[in-house]
Amino acid sequence: MNERDPQEELDAYLDGELSEAEREALDDELEQSQDLRGDLDRLRRTSGSLRAHFAEASEALVDERGEAIAVERIVRMSTQELRRDQVVRPRRRPSPLMIAAVIVVLAGLAILVLAPILDDEPDPGRLVDGTMKSLERQALEFELSLGGLLHRLPLALAGQSAADLSRGTLRLGPDGLFHLVLGQGEDGALVEAGRDSRGLWLAAGPTEPIRRLRGIESETGLFRGVLGFGDRFRDLLEEARRRPEAVQLVGQVKDELSRPLWKVRLLDVAGGHGGELWFDDSGRLAKVSMAGIVARVNHEAGLGRADFELDHIHPDRTIEDEER
Amino acid sequence: MTGRELDDWDLLESATAEDGRGFAELVRRHYRAALAFARQVLGDQHKAEDVTQKAFVNVFVARERFERKARFRTLLFRVVVNLALNEVARVRGARSFSELAEEESEFQVPASPGELDRPEAAAEARELGQMIENGLMRLSPRHRAALYLREYQGLPYGEIATTLDASLAEVKIWIHRGRAALQQILRPYLDRGESVR
Known part of the structure; x- marks a missing residue:
């Protein structure tokens, strides 16, 4: 005989999924049992709290700008x-x-x-090591997809006139050198930042002077997020070199163009999720996902140390020093 | 109004490689819901973004093969959940789907005693939200998917079963167990008769 369990029917009752006969039978039982009515009330409030939670979570997922991008x-x-x-x-x-x-x-x-x-599954440690060596020898160039992270961009850098900061280009050189082009303002001017042999700098268009910033890296948080991508990338690679267990080969996956790539996960110092790297069959880094930013590796740019110097990038621009 | 609003299938059919305007409208209509669904299944925002993007691309490229048998969103969610479960399986390594299904049927119902004993610490809504989120993350991806589709999308069990490629009985069990697990987490509040959210 098929025994009914009223408890198990409460969900279907709440969701309107019982047949008429089943519903009527449960209505009778609810009328007679205060405990069962209490159970239904708790279930209803649990359901309501879940609905509210999903609604809030859905709302907070992405802002309008991120959605449009x-x-x-x-x-x-x-x-x-x-x-x-x-x-x-x-x-x-x-x-x-x-x-x-x-x-x-x-x-x-x-x-x-x-x-x-x-x-022949690749050794993930060797893949990471190869990337690190490549980075020590010459620059890597990334195409960044910032997506919903736009709101995290420092206002001082993005500026009110910045129209499209959805994608950026980042070049990483040896010894922490970088050159980042975040996008174009409404006037078509580039919003840029970088680190050369003398330190950090910011530039926002041809009319504004380039600002050379001193001693702010650890104080202001300005270089976290997008700007800190390069440093975090290096830190994780170094951590992976130090601790082989921090490198995990996930397996072979296909990118959006159906090309097979080896996916490697990097753990941070605390053992948490640090980021993910994708390598092609020849062991070349193809894509990075880290701190909410997805970056595709365009190619090894073949730039030397001198190419990251501010005077080389902007020979005609005035430079202001800024104490912070 | 200059004309009737095209339905989802019309928009999908109107899209070509040269003119993506109709498809853009379709993506706008469903992106947030698909992303939220993927986020619930995967528990990871960045993976969810990847999966959602791939789902739309796959639907677009294969659009000639689909028939208007179901709502477009049901089809889209089905693609999303398949890609998401593939991702989950890949992350978990060599375990087969049947092993995963077995594991999911024995998921642990939740809440450490510490959490249950500290109702005052969770008095603020944000903490409560975090408790719910933690509880959801202890469920299997399929339980979370079923709960999300029922509670937020308001889908009937039959459509949830179609979306998740499951039987009606499985959907019923997933929803029952999922709510039971969350109810256990929220018990300190529910027993006091307080409004939970």
């Missing part, structure tokens, strides 16, 4: 992907026999060509 990015990626798909995909539908023949041939080829590669 995400929509634009999704549409751009989708149309690009479709164009690529249309170019690659044959127009005429092949016969099942042809498909079977192609599958057999491709499977054979795949076994011959890919098996040695797929069997």
Whole structure:
């Protein structure tokens, strides 16, 4: 016999998912049992609190600006992907026999060509080490996707006129050198920051003087977040070098263009989630995700130390020193 | 108004590689909900952003293969949850889906005694919200997904089952157990008859 458990039916009762007969039976039991009515009340309030929690969490996920940027990015990626798909995909539908023949041939080829590669999982420590060595020798160039993190940008840097700070370019050089282009203001001027051999600097357009900043790194928090991306990236790589257990190979995944990449997770000093790195088959760093910022590695820019010097980047601009 | 508002499927069908305006409108309509759903399943904002983005791209590229059998959002959420569960499985390594399902059926119902014994510490709404969030994160991704779809999206059990590719009985159990787990966390408040939120 199928025994009914009124307790288990309360959820379905609350959600209007009981049949009429089941509902009537439970109504009778609720009328007779104060305990059951109490259970239903608690369940109703639990449900209400969950609903409120989900609503708050959903609201706080992304602001309007971040949402607009995400929509634009999704549409751009989708149309690009479709164009690529249309170019690659044959127009005429092949016969099942042809498909079977192609599958057999491709499977054979795949076994011959890919098996040695797929069997050979990379050592994540070596991948990280290779990236570090690469960074010591020459610059890496990243294309940053800032997405919903725009609101975290320091106002002093973003300025009121900054129109599009959704994407940036970051070049990392040896010894902490960096050059970051955050985006363009309404007047088309670049919002930039960097660290050369004399320290940190900020620049916001051709009419404003470049500011060379002294001693602020640990005080103001100005260089946290987006600006601190490069330093955090280095710190995590160094931590990974020191502690092999802080590097974990997650596995092989595909990027949005269906290219296979090896995904590696880095743990921070406290053992928490530090960031994620993606490497291509040749062991070259392809993508980084860290502190809410996703960065694609465009290429090894091949820049030398001198290329990060302010005088080299902005030879015609006035420089103001700023004590903080 | 110059004309009727296109429905979701119309917008999807109107989109081409050269003209993404219709698709942009479609993404605008559903981005936040899809992101919130992915966030609930994955428990991680950045992964959720990646998964949501990939779900829209996949739907767009494969749009000719879909039929108007269900609401567009049901299809989209199904893609989101599949990608999210793939991500969960990948992170957990070599364990199979059946092992994951077994593990999920035995998830631990929650709340350390310390949390239960400190109702005064959680008096503020933010802390309470954090307790709920912590409780949710102790559930399996499927339990969280089912709860979110029911409580926030207001979907009937049948549509939740379609979205999660599950049976009606499974959905019923997930929702019952999920609420029971959260109720245990909130018990100090519920027993005092206080309004929880």
